[in-house]
Amino acid sequence: MNKITTRARSLIIQKIRDFFVQNDFLEVETPIMTPIPGMEPHLTPFETTLTPPAISQLSSATKIPMYLNTSPELQMKKLLGSPEGFDKIFNITKVFRNGEMDGPLHNTEFTMLEWYRKNADYKDLMNDCENLVTFLICKILPREANQSVNTQTTDNLTVNGQTQNYSILSQVTKSLSYQSSTINLATPWPRFTTNELFIKYCDLDLLENQDFATFKKTIDEKASSHTVPSSSASPFPFDSSGCATWDDLYFKIFLNYIEPELAKINQPIFIYDYPSSQAALAKRSADNTFFAERFELYIKGIELANAFSELTDSKEQRARLEEEQNLRKQLDKTVFPIDEEFLTALDKIATPTSGIALGLDRLIMLLLDKKSIEEVLLFPMNNLTSLANTLAQR
Amino acid sequence: MSSTTDLKQGLTILHKGNPWLIAVAQFVNPGKGSAFTRAKLRQLKTGQVVEHTFKSGEAVELVDVVRNKCQYLYNDGETYNFMDNENYEQFGLDKELIGDAVKYLIENTECYAMYIDGIPVSIQVPPKMAFKVISAPPGYKGDTATGGSKDATIETGATIKVPLFISEGDIIMVNTAEGNYVSKG
Numbered sequence: 001m002n003k004i005t006t007r008a009r010s011l012i013i014q015k016i017r018d019f020f021v022q023n024d025f026l027e028v029e030t031p032i033m034t035p036i037p038g039m040e041p042h043l044t045p046f047e048t049t050l051t052p053p054a055i056s057q058l059s060s061a062t063k064i065p066m067y068l069n070t071s072p073e074l075q076m077k078k079l080l081g082s083p084e085g086f087d088k089i090f091n092i093t094k095v096f097r098n099g100e101m102d103g104p105l106h107n108t109e110f111t112m113l114e115w116y117r118k119n120a121d122y123k124d125l126m127n128d129c130e131n132l133v134t135f136l137i138c139k140i141l142p143r144e145a146n147q148s149v150n151t152q153t154t155d156n157l158t159v160n161g162q163t164q165n166y167s168i169l170s171q172v173t174k175s176l177s178y179q180s181s182t183i184n185l186a187t188p189w190p191r192f193t194t195n196e197l198f199i200k201y202c203d204l205d206l207l208e209n210q211d212f213a214t215f216k217k218t219i220d221e222k223a224s225s226h227t228v229p230s231s232s233a234s235p236f237p238f239d240s241s242g243c244a245t246w247d248d249l250y251f252k253i254f255l256n257y258i259e260p261e262l263a264k265i266n267q268p269i270f271i272y273d274y275p276s277s278q279a280a281l282a283k284r285s286a287d288n289t290f291f292a293e294r295f296e297l298y299i300k301g302i303e304l305a306n307a308f309s310e311l312t313d314s315k316e317q318r319a320r321l322e323e324e325q326n327l328r329k330q331l332d333k334t335v336f337p338i339d340e341e342f343l344t345a346l347d348k349i350a351t352p353t354s355g356i357a358l359g360l361d362r363l364i365m366l367l368l369d370k371k372s373i374e375e376v377l378l379f380p381m382n383n384l385t386s387l388a389n390t391l392a393q394r
Numbered sequence: 395m396s397s398t399t400d401l402k403q404g405l406t407i408l409h410k411g412n413p414w415l416i417a418v419a420q421f422v423n424p425g426k427g428s429a430f431t432r433a434k435l436r437q438l439k440t441g442q443v444v445e446h447t448f449k450s451g452e453a454v455e456l457v458d459v460v461r462n463k464c465q466y467l468y469n470d471g472e473t474y475n476f477m478d479n480e481n482y483e484q485f486g487l488d489k490e491l492i493g494d495a496v497k498y499l500i501e502n503t504e505c506y507a508m509y510i511d512g513i514p515v516s517i518q519v520p521p522k523m524a525f526k527v528i529s530a531p532p533g534y535k536g537d538t539a540t541g542g543s544k545d546a547t548i549e550t551g552a553t554i555k556v557p558l559f560i561s562e563g564d565i566i567m568v569n570t571a572e573g574n575y576v577s578k579g
Contacts, residue, residue, distance in 0.1 A: 041428075042423065042428045042429070097423075099421075099423075099429075100421070100423055101421075102420050102421035103420035103421060103422070103432075106423075234444060234445065234446045234447075235442075235444050236409070236410055236444075237410075241449070241452050241453070242449030242450075242451055242452025242453070243449055245428075247428070248428060248449055251424045251428070251430060252430070252447065252449055254424065255424060255430055255432070255447040260445070303424075331428075
């Protein structure tokens with residue numbers, strides 16, 4: 001990452017803060033290290049140990065496990081449920097996911113932008129996403145963006161040495177140039193339910209395949225007739241091998257036959273109403289409880305944000321956390337205690353509430369037309385082999 | 395034939411009846427899902443390149459591939475000719491079978507010949523190779539319309555995106571699987 005990109009990144013983050021402050025959100029800071037991290041079965045937090053101070057009542061042999069947050073979600077909801085009356089909050093914070101550092105879209109430590117609002121459902125957050133990206137495009141990228149996005153930005157950054165003086169750039173750009181394609185940003189952005197995508201691209205209705213055995217049978221039948229989805233990027237027919245759960249089947253199909261199609265769409269898209277097995281902290285859909293009110297925002301096949309209408313029923317939340325504890329046990333992962341403070345806070349949230357997590361580094365990649373996350377980080381952890389060799393030499 | 399659950403770059407697997415070389419393998423963790431491996435595969439009999447995502451831990455059959463050091467000699471149109479450095483036999487391969495590696499071949503380039511059942515099916519170039527830059531337009535400070543990079547032509551004639559400070563005559567390291575610049579050599 002060069003100095004120009006560094007400045008552009010700094011400017012984008014500054015404008016993100018402007019956007020939320022102008023929309024009456026309060027910026028909050030949450031701990032990076034926590035005694036009880038999120039329970040997502042497939043995420044692996046970094047683990048460390050807190051040593052009690054010598055004067056503490058605790059014996060010095062007492063070891064308190066601590067974890068680096070994989071998301072500030074639990075703390076954000078504790079704030080929403082606190083008597084202070086936080087109702088619109090945002091947070092720009094570092095999060096950590098152990099084992100995730102392969103490829104152009106992952107760095108094991110990355111920056112998350114989360115925002116939460118009361119009296120809002122997940123569709124309100126879709127509007128927030130459209131407004132945020134449009135705001136950033138207006139503030140940061142000039143109208144000439146289609147030809148030379150970064151040149152213009154750079155000139156202004158370099159010449160003025162200032163970042164606030166962007167009045168000449170205020171004309172609305174309705175498109176973004178990314179890796180030789182033009183992304184049309186005109187709102188509203190297309191919205192598809194997960195089931196619409198499975199039907200459209202794979203001729204598979206999730207509602208007819210709600211349990212593992214049925215879903216696997218359907219896929220195996222397609223496999224035995226060598227059915228390849230016609231629009232697919234992969235030439236291989238459907239195949240259930242390696243899949244032990246309903247979600248494995250879902251993702252194997254999604255990643256092979258749906259996500260590549262999404263990458264061809266030159267517009268940001270919202271995918272919504274996820275199977276509730278993939279939305280442990282989300283409210284179930286009023287129309288069909290098989291689905292939950294969760295959405296993801298994709299731009300050029302890149303997963304940018306993940307949002308929920310928050311589940312605020314602490315009883316149901318406890319049951320789902322217990323399910324996830326079991327799943328973690330089965331997967332041989334560290335099992336965390338249930339965060340009682342979090343459940344207590346949920347009960348205090350009296351109005352419908354929604355929250356979203358957006359990968360800030362990925363958004364910056366898109367805005368600055370960078371191919372990989374390491375190009376927008378000053379200290380990417382991209383060369384594990386050389387790191388391992390260096391340490392081995394000590 | 396053996397099998398593995400560990401998909402790695404450079405392995406050749408038997409999938410749906412055909413041998414596929416894993417050119418690139420990447421970890422994917424879809425949101426709230428378990429781990430998957432996204433692979434870029436090259437069919438060794440046809441040269442076809444595809445992407446496919448495997449469930450991590452999915453058992454795949456390995457193809458026994460014999461790898462001998464070889465040397466690139468010359469091409470006559472569509473056929474690229476090599477000499478096996480172990481038995482000194484020459485063999486020719488269609489351009490399609492060589493895939494992207496064709497961009498990194500100049501006379502006497504050392505690479506690996508891949509044999510399945512005694513028949514040469516493809517070659518593999520080293521994952522990182524050094525090349526001399528034969529032409530690189532000067533970069534202008536502040537020009538980031540190209541994302542802080544520019545096109546340079548290396549001695550094989552291939553074009554590689556390089557940082558602005560690279561100039562003609564420099565030696566650069568190239569990642570041959572991804573086709574991108576790694577460092578100034």
